[in-house]
Amino acid sequence: xHETPLTALVLSGGxxxxxxxxxxxxxxxxxxxxxxxxxxxxxxxxxxxxGTSAGAINAAALACHADRFEAAVEVIAKVWxxxxxxxxxxxxxxxxxxxxxxxxxxxxxxxxIARWRRAPPRSLLDNAPLAELLQRLVPIERLAKMLxxxxxxxxxxxxxxxxxxxxHTFYDAAQPIEPWQRxxxxxxxxxxxxxxxxxxxxxxxxxxxxxxxxxxxxxWFGDGSMRQTAPLSPAVHLGAxxxxxxxxxxxxxxxxxxxxxxxxxxxxxxxQIAGHAMASIFLDALAVDIExxxxxxxxxxxxxxSALADTPLRPLEALVISPTQRLDDIAARHLGxxxxxxxxxxxxxxxxxxxxxxxxxxxxSYLLFEAPYTRELMALGxxxxxxxxxxxxxxxxxxxxxxxxxxxxxxxxxxxxx
Numbered sequence: 210x211h212e213t214p215l216t217a218l219v220l221s222g223g224x225x226x227x228x229x230x231x232x233x234x235x236x237x238x239x240x241x242x243x244x245x246x247x248x249x250x251x252x253x254x255x256x257x258x259x260g261t262s263a264g265a266i267n268a269a270a271l272a273c274h275a276d277r278f279e280a281a282v283e284v285i286a287k288v289w290x291x292x293x294x295x296x297x298x299x300x301x302x303x304x305x306x307x308x309x310x311x312x313x314x315x316x317x318x319x320x321x322i323a324r325w326r327r328a329p330p331r332s333l334l335d336n337a338p339l340a341e342l343l344q345r346l347v348p349i350e351r352l353a354k355m356l357x358x359x360x361x362x363x364x365x366x367x368x369x370x371x372x373x374x375x376x377h378t379f380y381d382a383a384q385p386i387e388p389w390q391r392x393x394x395x396x397x398x399x400x401x402x403x404x405x406x407x408x409x410x411x412x413x414x415x416x417x418x419x420x421x422x423x424x425x426x427x428x429w430f431g432d433g434s435m436r437q438t439a440p441l442s443p444a445v446h447l448g449a450x451x452x453x454x455x456x457x458x459x460x461x462x463x464x465x466x467x468x469x470x471x472x473x474x475x476x477x478x479x480x481q482i483a484g485h486a487m488a489s490i491f492l493d494a495l496a497v498d499i500e501x502x503x504x505x506x507x508x509x510x511x512x513x514x515s516a517l518a519d520t521p522l523r524p525l526e527a528l529v530i531s532p533t534q535r536l537d538d539i540a541a542r543h544l545g546x547x548x549x550x551x552x553x554x555x556x557x558x559x560x561x562x563x564x565x566x567x568x569x570x571x572x573x574s575y576l577l578f579e580a581p582y583t584r585e586l587m588a589l590g591x592x593x594x595x596x597x598x599x600x601x602x603x604x605x606x607x608x609x610x611x612x613x614x615x616x617x618x619x620x621x622x623x624x625x626x627x
Contacts, residue, residue: 213256214450214451215256215257215362215448215449215450215451216254216255216256216257216449216450216451216452216453216605217255217256217257217258217259217444217447217449217451217452217453218255218257218258218259218268218271218453218455219259219260219440219441219444219452219453219454219455220258220259220260220261220264220265220267220268220455221261221262221264221434221440221454221455221456221457221491221492221495222261222262222263222264222265222409222410222432222433222434222457222490222491223262223263223264223434223457223458223491223492223575224262224263224410224412224491224574224575224576224578225263225292225574225575225576225577225578225579225582225583225586226263226457226458226491226536226574226575226586227262227263227264227266227267227457228289228292228582228583228584228586228587228590229455229457229532229536229586229587229589229590230264230267230455230457230590231267231282231285231286231289231587231590232586232587232588232589232590232591232592232593232594233455233530233590233591233593233594234267234271234282234285234286234455234590235282235283235286235587235590235591236590236591236592236593236594236595237254237453237594237601238250238278238279238282240594240595240598240601240602240607241254241605241607242279244602244607244608245607249279250277250278250279250280251276251277251278251279252278253271253275253276253278253360253361254278254605255271255361255453256361256362256363256449257361257362257363257364257365257444257447257448257449258271258272258275258361258363258364258365259364259365259366259367259443259444259447260365260366260367260409261366261367261409261432261433261434261437261440262409262410262412262432262433262434262491263410264455264457265366265367265405265406265409265410265433266343266346266347266406266409266410267285268364268366269347269349269352269364269366269401269406270284270285270346270347271285272352272355272361272364273347273348273349273351273352273355274348274351274355275355275360275361276355276358276360284346285346286587288342288346289583289584289587290580290583290584290587291580292578292579292580292583293578293579293580294547294548294551294576294577294578294579295338295548296338296339296342296578297336297338297339297342297578298334298335298336298337298338298339298416298576298578299334299335299337299338300547300548300550300551301548301550302550331417331418332414332415332416332417333414333415333416333554334415334416334551334576335417336407336410336411336416336417339407339410339416340403340407343403343406343407344403347403347406349401349402349403352364352381352400352401353381353400356381356382356383357383359383361383362382362383362384362447362448363380363381363382363383363386363447363448364380364381364382364401365378365379365380365443365444365447366378366379366380366401366405366406366409366433367379367409367433367434367437367443368405368408368409368411368419368421368430368431368432368433369430369431369432369433369434369435369436369437370423370428370429370430371418371428371429371430371431372426372427372428372429372430373423373428374393374436375393375394375395375436376393376394376395376433376435376436376437376438377394377395377396377397377423377430378394378395378396378397378442378443378446379397379399379401379405379421379423380396380397380398380401380443380447381398381399381400381401382398382447385398386398386446386447386448389446391439391442393436393438394438394439394442395423395424396443396446397423397424404419404420404421405421407419408421408430408431408433409430409432409433410432410433411430411431411432412431412432412487412575413431413432413435413490414483415575415576416431416432418430418431419431432490434490434491434494435490437494438494438497438498439494439498439501440494440495440498441454441498441499441502441527442498445525449525450525450526451525451526451527451528451604452502452525452526452527452528453527453528453530453604454495454499454527454528454529454530455529455530455531455590456492456495456496456529456530456531456532457491457492457531457532457536458488458491458492458531458532458536478558478559478560478568478569479558479559480555480558480559480560480568480569480571480572480573481559481568481569481571481572483558483569483571483572484537484569484570484571484572484574485571487571487572487575488571491575499527499529502525502527503527505522505524506524506525509522509523509524510524526604528600528601528604530590530593530594530597531593532586532589532590532593533589533593533596534589536574536586537570537571537574538570539574539582539585539586539589540567540570540571540573540574540577540582541562541567541570541573542567542585543577543579543581543582543585544560544561544562544567544570544573544577546577546579546580546581546582547573547576547577547579551576555569555572555573555576558572560572560573
């Protein structure tokens with residue numbers, strides 16, 4: 210069973226940056242075990258799990274093993290610890306030539322080849338290997354059992370429709386939940402599949418779109434971070450009473466980060482522009498929505514009880530864990546870990562150099578599915594969460610439970626008394 214009050218885990222997008230989430234979850238499991246004891250290994254602390262893009266893959270893997278939370282975290286961690294790019298996309302020379310090289314050629318010489326090429330390349334990289342990884346990592350057939358047995362209340366993943374232009378939340382729940390609809394945002398209940406995960410994680414331009422059915426209509430879908438104006442909305446609509454949010458970028462200094470993207474004396478490369486666009490897609494919406502939630506909480510705190518009774522809004526308790534270091538800078542140290550064909554492809558977009566002289570590291574930070582990089586992000590996630598251990602304990606009220614366990618534990622003196 211999951212813990213109460215009903216807590217939602219919200220995992221944002223970010224490609225390879227999602228390794229940070231796994232580090233946070235690892236530290237969270239350790240803090241919980243230390244506070245509650247070994248019995249906590251099995252119970253799932255999150256009744257609702259919501260994920261976007263690469264976060265949707267982590268979310269689904271957790272949800273499908275909701276009856277053994279800590280073991281599920283370790284399974285996911287093992288994958289991210291030993292990642293290589295060829296588990297996510299074709300990183301060999303032939304694969305890169307078939308997708309990326311042809312895609313760039315189409316951009317530059319499309320007028321000359323449009324007459325004879327019937328099926329132009331669809332993306333910069335071919336993510337066919339990711340489908341095979343998902344089959345091993347996410348036993349989606351177990352999701353219905355987790356919902357039926359009460360280990361989970363709902364799982365939601367998001368994707369963006371290239372066909373309709375709308376942002377879709379696909380969700381499966383233990384009990385019927387009325388779908389919601391807002392401006393450019395639609396909720397679709399039903400059984401989730403691995404195709405939903407492929408669609409949610411299809412980074413625009415980088416990975417190909419995925420065909421899905423939505424509302425009984427077929428369409429092409431891409432990364433769920435696109436047009437996601439309210440990343441926290443699915444968790445709220447599904448009934449969450451508090452939110453544990455893991456970001457994939459620093460939520461407090463995006464303006465400072467943006468000033469460091471391109472030197473003032475040089476025109477931005479395609480890679481630098483793409484990195485800036487990626488930050489807008491993956492990072493900005495979450496930061497804005499968190500600020501909106503906090504503003505609403507402050508406003509509600511000022512209202513008298515009579516006014517609160519007349520509004521459907523309610524305050525939400527939330528804890529946000531996000532990187533304390535710039536992930537672009539970490540990626541810059543690991544550009545050499547990328548496979549040679551991929552480095553050559555990205556070099557054509559302006560990615561190159563090492564350390565402080567690296568160019569286009571922001572774009573590379575989303576594609577660096579290589580163990581040296583993902584392990585460093587996981588270690589950062591663990592360290593950041595451990596540094597906020599007291600906040601975590603208070604948020605989940607595990608400190609209160611731990612104190613109760615200590616009071617109940619008999620002391621040596623108690624045992625000796627008649």
